[in-house]
Structures are given as structure tokens and as C-alpha cells.
Amino acid sequence: MDEFLIFGSKEYGLLLLTLFFSRGMDILSTWVATPNLVLEGNPIAKLLGWRWGIPVNVGICLVLAFWPLPAIVLSTTSVLVAARNFQSAWLMRSMGEEAYREWHVARIQETPIALFLLCLAGNTVLTACVGGVLILFSQMLVVPFGIGAGIVAYGGAVAFYTLLALWRLRRAALRQERRAKELAAKEEALALESDNLAGVCAGEDGAGK
Numbered sequence: 001m002d003e004f005l006i007f008g009s010k011e012y013g014l015l016l017l018t019l020f021f022s023r024g025m026d027i028l029s030t031w032v033a034t035p036n037l038v039l040e041g042n043p044i045a046k047l048l049g050w051r052w053g054i055p056v057n058v059g060i061c062l063v064l065a066f067w068p069l070p071a072i073v074l075s076t077t078s079v080l081v082a083a084r085n086f087q088s089a090w091l092m093r094s095m096g097e098e099a100y101r102e103w104h105v106a107r108i109q110e111t112p113i114a115l116f117l118l119c120l121a122g123n124t125v126l127t128a129c130v131g132g133v134l135i136l137f138s139q140m141l142v143v144p145f146g147i148g149a150g151i152v153a154y155g156g157a158v159a160f161y162t163l164l165a166l167w168r169l170r171r172a173a174l175r176q177e178r179r180a181k182e183l184a185a186k187e188e189a190l191a192l193e194s195d196n197l198a199g200v201c202a203g204e205d206g207a208g209k
Contacts, residue, residue: 003068005067011068012066015065016061019065019075020058022075022076023060023074023075026082026085031050033086033088033093035097039100039101068146069145071146072142073150073153074150080151123158128152131149131155133148136148
């Protein structure tokens with residue numbers, strides 16, 4: 001599994017094409033779903049953007065093609081991520097990125113957190129179990145082991161980025177709630193100050209009479 005391939009060899013070329021295809025499908029599915037990267041869950045990919053993201057991925061493919069195991073793992077994970085993106089890409093495009101995000105956030109806020117986490121665990125853990133079984137029966141052969149590890153990595157990535165998005169959402173909600181309380185406190189203080197000022201003016205008017 002630790003064997004490195006020679007640049008220009010048949011095996012290197014095959015792995016390179018596999019990586020280009022899998023990473024290309026991931027990038028294409030992301031572009032179809034969110035061309036402005038508004039819905040991109042990976043903060044690193046969002047930071048790189050299209051300008052730097054594509055050349056960085058090309059570089060990663062050129063390097064990983066020397067090492068079969070991580071190349072197969074990454075290719076498997078990328079294909080599964082692309083398939084997941086394509087599943088909802090039509091809805092994201094038809095609604096628009098901002099509208100879809102608002103709709104998605106509203107659905108999460110209306111869902112009990114325990115139910116959401118239970119469904120997320122069912123999705124990711126069951127997917128990872130398939131990869132785990134494949135690893136168990138791979139007899140340490142690089143292709144089935146790498147595919148199994150890629151499936152497990154995919155399940156872990158979905159869980160991680162979904163929980164990251166949920167944490168950001170809850171943090172934003174708490175921040176918004178705190179700002180609303182601060183605004184309400186300021187308005188209450190201004191109202192009280194206005195009442196006091198009105199009372200003072202009324203007292204002065206009464207004294208003047």
C-alpha cells in the first residue's frame with residue numbers, strides 16, 4: 001500500500017485520470033449547485049474560490065497520483081460528494097443560492113435538534129458502515145481497501161461539515177438574539193429617559209403656572 005508509482009507509468013496515468021475525473025465531477029457539481037459558492041460548506045474551498053481552487057486541485061491530483069492508496073480514497077470520496085451535490089443541485093439552481101439557503105435554514109430551525117442529529121447519524125454512520133465492511137473484507141488489497149476508506153471518509157466529511165454548518169447557524173442565531181436583546185434594552189432605556197424628561201417638563205410647566 002505504501003508503494004510509490006513512477007511518473008509517466010501506466011499506473012500513474014490511470015490514477016491521474018481517475019483523480020482528474022473524480023475531482024472534476026466534484027468541482028462541476030459544486031458549480032451547478034452554487035456558482036457563487038454561497039452554499040459551499042468547505043471553508044477552505046470557499047476561501048480559495050474558483051480562481052485558486054481549480055489549480056490547487058490540479059496540483060493535488062498530480063502529486064497524489066504517485067501514491068495509490070490516498071489517490072483511491074480521495075477519488076472515492078470526491079465521486080460520492082459529487083453525487084450528493086447533483087442530487088439537490090437542480091433545486092439550488094432553480095431557487096437561487098440565497099433563497100435556497102434561507103429556505104434550508106428555516107427548515108433546520110423548525111426541526112427539533114434531536115431529530116436532526118438522529119437523521120444525520122443515520123445517514124453518515126450507515127454509509128460509513130458500508131465502507132467499514134468493505135475494508136474488513138478487502139484482505140488489505142489497495143483498491144477495495146481504498147474504496148472502503150473513501151466511503152468512510154465521505155461519511156465522516158458529511159457529518160463534519162453538516163455539524164460545522166449547524167454550529168455556525170446556532171452561533172448566528174444566538175448572536176442575532178443577543179443583538180435583539182441589546183436593541184430592546186436600548187429602546188427601553190430611551191423610552192424611560194423620554195418619560196423622565198416628559199415628567200420634568202411637566203413639573204416645570206406646573207411650577208411656572
